[in-house]
Amino acid sequence: MSLHSRTGGTLCCVALGLALALGTASAQQPAAEADTPVASASPTAIGERLGGDAGRPAFGQTAFAMPAPNLDARQLRDFAFGNRLFNTNWVQAGSSTASFDGLGPLFNRVSCSGCHVRDGRGRPPEPGEPMESMLIRISKPGRDNHGGILPHPVYGDQIQDRAIPGVKPEAKVVLTWDEAGGRYADGEAYSLRKPKIELRDPAYGKLGKDLLMSPRVAQGMIGLGLLEAIPEATLLAMADPDDANGDGISGRVNRVYDVAAQGMAIGRFGWKSNQPSIRQQVAGAAAGDIGITNSVFAHDACMPPQKACKASPNGGEPEMSDEFLAKLVLYSRTLAVPNRRNVDDPQVQRGEALFMQSGCAACHTPRVVTGEHELAQVAHQVIHPFTDLLLHDMGEGLADGRPDFDADGREWRTSPLWGLGLIHAVNGHDLLLHDGRARGPAEAILWHGGEAAAAQKQFVEMPKADREALLAFLNSL
Ligand code: HEC
Ligand code: HEC
Ligand SMILES: [Ca+2]
Ligand SMILES: [Ca+2]
Structure with missing residues (x-):
């Protein structure tokens, strides 16, 4: 080694x-x-x-x-394979590389590493550039029957700004900045910028005035298994929803839907602790961000009115085997x-x-x-x-106004x-x-x-x- x-x-x-x-x-x-x-x-x-x-x-x-460094030899081999999957550019269904096909029909990027660049952090685009390593989550006001977000009836829960040939990308995301200055107490000046998001050329009809949007860059990948291993009791002990100790800080756990367990669980991953486990996060990313179905999320992100998307051939059912998913999960944990x-x-x-x-x-x-x-x-x-x-109210300046399970529009997970x-x-x-x-x-x-x-x-x-x-x-x- x-x-x-x-x-x-x-x-x-x-x-x-x-x-x-x-x-x-x-x-x-x-x-x-x-x-x-x-x-x-x-x-x-x-x-x-x-x-x-x-x-x-x-x-x-x-x-x-x-x-x-504490992985054993077999785990290191699985990690190496997981690393390969993380960097794989998935291709359209029907191509010769049958284990890595099924891209899209709607997608954001062709690989995990396209957003989690070198297992690190994404960024917003420069003016005029397309988004490369971030995405826009969307929803309508209200909750679904698990207490989660209410997807848009046509565009779902995320804007996929890319698609395979023959299918129209959902929209073009244009991000511009508002900038405003301020001063430290000692007089030194600073300047802060805030993004404005516009969805142009929506391909499947109007998005509607009541659309909720949450722009999110790809998060870093280090230490996630350790975060998954923090006992629930510890998270609950750190939470102080009613600020009982009067320090002005009232962290709350998010409670989110665990798809495999078909029940509610404490959220830990994503910018609003909106995913309960690394497995569900990874499976959700494969399906939602790349268009690769798996045993957790068995359907591509085609909403019923997106007919060409629905009609496109797939790359297997599911497109990613459980064996591959397990290796990506091991990789993401270690x-x-x-x-x-x-x-x-x-x-x-x-x-x-x-x-x-x-x-x-x-x-x-x-x-x-x-x-x-x-x-x-x-x-x-x-x-x-x-x-x-935990979730914390970070004020109006950082608010996205888009609830995610129990997280409200001003709350974010402590990074x-x-x-x-x-x-x-x-x-x-x-x-x-x-x-x-x-x-x-x-x-x-x-x-x-x-x-x-x-x-x-x-x-x-x-x-x-x-x-x-x-x-x-x-x-x-
Ligand atoms: C289009 C860009 C994009 C792609 C492609 C993508 N991700 Fe992500 N990833 C994100 C964003 C954005 C978040 C935060 C999500 C949220 O807050 O809901 C995230 C979050 C995560 C997290 C949780 C990290 C944390 O600290 O909580 C993991 C794990 C992860 N992604 C793994 C993957 C894997 C594995 C793949 C490939 C199957 C993948 N991602 C593909 C953008 C992407
Ligand atoms: C009330 C809880 C809370 C307190 C107190 C707090 N933070 Fe944070 N911090 C957060 C949350 C939540 C985020 C994520 C916000 C977001 O991404 O919009 C964050 C984000 C950050 C980030 C950006 C991390 C990243 O990866 O993007 C830095 C740096 C940071 N905090 C440093 C500090 C420092 C230094 C202090 C003390 C002066 C502090 N924070 C106090 C909750 C807190
Ligand atoms: Ca697919
Ligand atoms: Ca969508």
Whole structure:
């Protein structure tokens, strides 16, 4: 196995790049300011290993693409096959590569990795570009009989902006930005942008005035098995729906429909914790985003009025076997969490203390212990995901106005922050939040409102050196 030497090779340059990036930020600061005392200047409490035994050192473009180091030989073979499936470009039904056919008829991308680029983060398109690594969820006001969203009668629950020949893509998505400025308490200016979404050339008739839309970029793929192994009891213990402890923060679990179990379950995955398990998320992505049917979602995303879609030949029933699905699930569960960098840097340690003092940790839970899981490698691990997987009201600024099961139009799942500092190395951008509007972590924090308004205010009121220390800490994750 050459996996160890692969990371070793890039270590120096990436570490150097980070040091340079941090160095330029702090170099402008007078030494006195950089030494502003904070309550705890003690050595880091979190350490390097964010993913327990399923974490590892990882740097550069492949930082999110590594298998957990504790997989056994057979699992590593399955991981390698899962990796191949994740990167496979599915083709139209009837072609010669029979195991990888059945694309569409309606779809967003031809592969998982088309959106989860290098197992990392998608981004919104540049002006004039088509969407490449994000999608628009849609629905009508109301709920279906499982308490879930009410699909649009013609366009379903998602806009598929691509289709096989002979079938019309549903619509063209055009995204433009509204920009507005603000100032930190010390007078430094910032600017925030918010997307406006327009669906042009709808091919199957009117979308209607009451259409609800939720733009979402592809999420990172690391550490998901560990998040699945967090005991329900732990999630329920972290939840505080009525804010009983009076800290202004009232995380709630989402309860969503589990298709295989035919019952309700706690949601964990997706931007609104709208999926109960990795298996259902992966199966849903295959069917909804690529048009590959499977035993969980047996039908292509053709709504009854989409006749050409319905009439197109399929690539088997289902188009993806359970064996393939299981390998994709294993893969999606076992991408290693990269270790932290620069944990001994005093600025990073100051930033960690500021993170705790500013109330960030009330949602971005720094330490969680996983429980039982069918995959022993993710069970009983001490992890530092910086998420509670709960829903929080994030205010009107971030609201999409589209409920998803019990999540309302202002609620979002706390995003895990592990890997945050490596997104740029992996994906060449640092566009954050559910729709990629934030150009870096500072803008992401500035968008926090609702339950997170007090934490946001603390950030706005920090002296610049403190803001930079907090950002240096985030960059070490
Ligand atoms: C068109 C882009 C796109 C494609 C293609 C795509 N995804 Fe995703 N993926 C997303 C988006 C967007 C989300 C967030 C979904 C939501 O919030 O409802 C997501 C979420 C996920 C998650 C949950 C991550 C988390 O942190 O909760 C997993 C796992 C996942 N996708 C796996 C896959 C797999 C496996 C495939 C291929 C079968 C795939 N995706 C194809 C865009 C895509
Ligand atoms: C009330 C809960 C809450 C608090 C408090 C909170 N956050 Fe968040 N944070 C969230 C949620 C929810 C999201 C996802 C929002 C979205 O994507 O629209 C998020 C997203 C982020 C992101 C973007 C992550 C990504 O992958 O896109 C960063 C960075 C972040 N928070 C940092 C912080 C920092 C630093 C603080 C303290 C100053 C903080 N947060 C306080 C709930 C919270
Ligand atoms: Ca298909
Ligand atoms: Ca659709």
